[in-house]
Amino acid sequence: MDLAIEAKGLTKKYANVTAVNNIDFQVKKGEIFGFLGPNGAGKTTTQRILTGVITATSGKASILGYDIGRETFRAKNRIGVVPELANIYIDLSAWSNLMLIGQLYGVSEEDRIKKSTELLRIFNLYERKDEKTKVFSKGMKQKLLLCMALIHNPQLLFLDEPTSGLDVVSSRLIREMIAKFNQEGVTIFLTTHNIQEADELCDRIAVIDHGLIATIDSPENLKKEFQSMQAIEVAFNPPIKSEDDLKKIEYVNKVQKIGDKFKLYTDNPDELIRQLLNFSQKRNLNILSLNTLGPDLEEVFVKITEEHKGWSYGKEKSFSKTV
Amino acid sequence: MEKKNPFLRQFKSTWAITKKDISIYYLKPPVLIYGLIFPGFLFLAFFLGKNMPFSSLLPVVIVLALFFTSSSVGPIITPWETRMHTLERLVSCPISLEFILLGDILAGFLFGVGITLILSVFAIPFLEIGLKNLIILLGTILLSGFCFSCLGILLSAPATDNPSNIMMLSNLVRLPLIFISGIFIPLNKLPALGRLIARLSPLTYTVDILRYSLYEKCDYSPVLSLTALFIFTIVFLFLGMVFHKRNLSKRF
Numbered sequence: 255m256d257l258a259i260e261a262k263g264l265t266k267k268y269a270n271v272t273a274v275n276n277i278d279f280q281v282k283k284g285e286i287f288g289f290l291g292p293n294g295a296g297k298t299t300t301q302r303i304l305t306g307v308i309t310a311t312s313g314k315a316s317i318l319g320y321d322i323g324r325e326t327f328r329a330k331n332r333i334g335v336v337p338e339l340a341n342i343y344i345d346l347s348a349w350s351n352l353m354l355i356g357q358l359y360g361v362s363e364e365d366r367i368k369k370s371t372e373l374l375r376i377f378n379l380y381e382r383k384d385e386k387t388k389v390f391s392k393g394m395k396q397k398l399l400l401c402m403a404l405i406h407n408p409q410l411l412f413l414d415e416p417t418s419g420l421d422v423v424s425s426r427l428i429r430e431m432i433a434k435f436n437q438e439g440v441t442i443f444l445t446t447h448n449i450q451e452a453d454e455l456c457d458r459i460a461v462i463d464h465g466l467i468a469t470i471d472s473p474e475n476l477k478k479e480f481q482s483m484q485a486i487e488v489a490f491n492p493p494i495k496s497e498d499d500l501k502k503i504e505y506v507n508k509v510q511k512i513g514d515k516f517k518l519y520t521d522n523p524d525e526l527i528r529q530l531l532n533f534s535q536k537r538n539l540n541i542l543s544l545n546t547l548g549p550d551l552e553e554v555f556v557k558i559t560e561e562h563k564g565w566s567y568g569k570e571k572s573f574s575k576t577v
Numbered sequence: 578m579e580k581k582n583p584f585l586r587q588f589k590s591t592w593a594i595t596k597k598d599i600s601i602y603y604l605k606p607p608v609l610i611y612g613l614i615f616p617g618f619l620f621l622a623f624f625l626g627k628n629m630p631f632s633s634l635l636p637v638v639i640v641l642a643l644f645f646t647s648s649s650v651g652p653i654i655t656p657w658e659t660r661m662h663t664l665e666r667l668v669s670c671p672i673s674l675e676f677i678l679l680g681d682i683l684a685g686f687l688f689g690v691g692i693t694l695i696l697s698v699f700a701i702p703f704l705e706i707g708l709k710n711l712i713i714l715l716g717t718i719l720l721s722g723f724c725f726s727c728l729g730i731l732l733s734a735p736a737t738d739n740p741s742n743i744m745m746l747s748n749l750v751r752l753p754l755i756f757i758s759g760i761f762i763p764l765n766k767l768p769a770l771g772r773l774i775a776r777l778s779p780l781t782y783t784v785d786i787l788r789y790s791l792y793e794k795c796d797y798s799p800v801l802s803l804t805a806l807f808i809f810t811i812v813f814l815f816l817g818m819v820f821h822k823r824n825l826s827k828r829f
């Protein structure tokens with residue numbers, strides 16, 4: 255099998271935490287592989303190990319067949335990296351940033367100029383190429399980082415939360431580009447805490463928390479798990495006394511009392527809202543507030559790990575690829 | 578890509594780092610002005626009204642200008658790039674930390690030697706200096722500039738992302754190095770203990786060879802001074818690389 259990434263028993267320990275705890279996974283060439291988890295899950299640490307920025311405490315990773323610890327340069331030459339934070343030189347122009355990174359990847363001057371021009375055009379930055387990036391918006395900086403990651407035509411692209419904190423337009427453009435580059439043959443390792451993003455883009459998703467991989471599965475299969483984790487938060491006036499009445503409403507899977515509010519878990523929020531309106535009318539209650547909540551990643555993680563208690567942590571549950 | 582000499586490629590990358598440093602950190606009006614004015618002030622503070630001949634002041638001007646220009650900016654580059662997370666971007670490129678640091682050293686070296694040579698060019702016509710001594714003068718400036726720049730990089734090794742901490746450390750180390758050296762008081766006028774301490778500062782050797790090259794008076798032999806400078810350079814370079822390497826993982 256042609257693997258882009260193979261991680262075996264990767265572990266990274268810091269003084270007080272084990273950021274990554276003995277994880278195993280494989281990414282096939284041509285895939286978009288999602289690495290999904292809440293803040294502090296260990297996503298960035300994993301990406302840093304895989305891109306040769308830090309060394310693992312134990313375990314091995316091979317990138318496109320090269321051991322990242324021993325054949326670091328060969329691996330680094332073939333991968334593109336977008337790190338977590340905007341790591342461009344704000345005192346340099348967009349163009350100079352690209353030239354610098356191009357030189358560091360050994361791209362010839364001719365190719366640097368050609369590729370930079372092409373990439374800046376694709377990301378709508380060409381007109382601003384000579385401005386210092388200090389004045390760039392967060393979205394523009396992120397797009398420039400992507401250009402920098404692609405200047406040497408990498409076969410494998412690492413992206414650490416590439417759309418986090420960006421405006422809708424930039425996020426959408428970046429997602430479109432990720433899909434486009436993948437179609438042109440680039441394998442993508444996408445770190446994110448955004449379920450929708452992972453669902454939209456990825457062939458397979460690893461769910462990670464507290465340094466452990468809970469499961470690796472296709473978005474379709476995971477969605478089934480996520481769906482029952484959706485919830486509606488509702489408060490009534492006058493407040494209702496017993497949860498039991500709420501439990502009887504159709505489409506409610508589980509009820510949780512939070513202060514004067516109730517959190518109702520459901521796999522069909524739309525129908526549940528109709529039911530709640532009925533419920534309040536019948537009993538002459540006012541609805542004080544009503545919020546729909548997406549699945550909370552932490553909860554998804556807990557649920558998945560509970561469901562797969564028998565599985566040892568960090569081992570892959572399934573290896574099917576959905577296209 | 579791999580067919581090319583990887584070493585040659587690393588040097589090309591080093592040069593890219595140097596160019597980046599020069600355009601971001603050195604060619605800034607405040608840096609240029611500070612590089613020229615600060616040694617000027619120190620110099621004036623010590624010599625104003627002391628009625629010394631120009632030729633005996635020149636070595637001091639040269640060594641102060643060289644020291645301040647080649648070792649002032651280097652210390653802040655790594656902490657600043659740690660804070661801005663650009664260091665992480667560099668480290669994920671196929672270039673080893675040693676060559677990144679070499680690029681930083683080269684930038685301080687070029688800036689320091691460049692400014693010092695510009696200053697010296699104006700002075701040299703007024704001096705009667707033979708070709709051999711001119712070569713020694715140039716060689717000393719080059720070697721010392723490299724040595725001071727290595728010191729600057731060594732000083733940036735502590736794993737902090739706060740440039741002002743490093744500035745403090747840097748001044749704590751660099752100012753004493755000036756004062757214990759034989760710059761302001763010739764070595765033969767220092768007490769025995771002073772002379773001993775002066776040996777710990779690379780500036781002592783620089784100024785001694787400069788004195789030799791300008792008017793053939795010196796306390797050590799030029800060969801000994803050049804050797805000492807060479808050893809200082811190797812030690813600073815080696816320690817800088819080792820400490821930076823050790824602290825790298827604490828920067829992310």
Ligand SMILES: Nc1ncnc2c1ncn2[C@@H]1O[C@H](COP(=O)(O)OP(=O)(O)O)[C@@H](O)[C@H]1O
Pocket residue numbers: 268269271272273291292293294295296297298299300826827829
């Ligand atoms: N350099 C470091 N020193 C100490 N702890 C760290 C360091 N980097 C990350 N951690 C810890 O490791 C855990 C995982 O962090 P990270 O990989 O950044 O998570 P994520 O990217 O998923 O948000 C967190 O608890 C974080 O505090």
Ligand SMILES: [Mg+2]
Pocket residue numbers: 294297298299338414
């Ligand atoms: Mg992160």
